[in-house]
Amino acid sequence: MSSRRCHDIARDRGQAVVEFALTLPVVVLTICLVAEVGAVTIDQIRLVHLCREATRVASVSADPESAARNFMATANGDDVDIEVMVSDDVVTVALTRIHRTETPLIGALLPEVTMHEQLSMYTE
Numbered sequence: 001m002s003s004r005r006c007h008d009i010a011r012d013r014g015q016a017v018v019e020f021a022l023t024l025p026v027v028v029l030t031i032c033l034v035a036e037v038g039a040v041t042i043d044q045i046r047l048v049h050l051c052r053e054a055t056r057v058a059s060v061s062a063d064p065e066s067a068a069r070n071f072m073a074t075a076n077g078d079d080v081d082i083e084v085m086v087s088d089d090v091v092t093v094a095l096t097r098i099h100r101t102e103t104p105l106i107g108a109l110l111p112e113v114t115m116h117e118q119l120s121m122y123t124e
Helices: 003-059 064-075
Strands: 080-086 088-101 112-122
Touching: 003 064, 003 080, 003 088, 003 112, 064 080, 064 088
Parallel strands: none
Antiparallel strands: 080 088, 088 112
């Protein structure tokens, strides 16, 4: 093998290392962003289910507001703001939660997301 050919192989390896070093931060940032979007999606689904359950509990209770608040306290809904509205024979529960980004790199791009959910049911 000639020395010229060995020199080309060494240069190609150096180029691959530089390309890897330049693309690695983009790949890591993309993975972190996808993970954070997944966490926000999971929190939104959790909020939908909490709202459904709180509304159901409120609709079958004699005191809908306290029943919904008690349910949220027992369902680890401490970080969720709840609003209960009762009119005629309809109970409406509105939940709001702020998802704060815990990933350091993504915090600058996606600092916090405010999620809302509202559901109404007839009282029983």
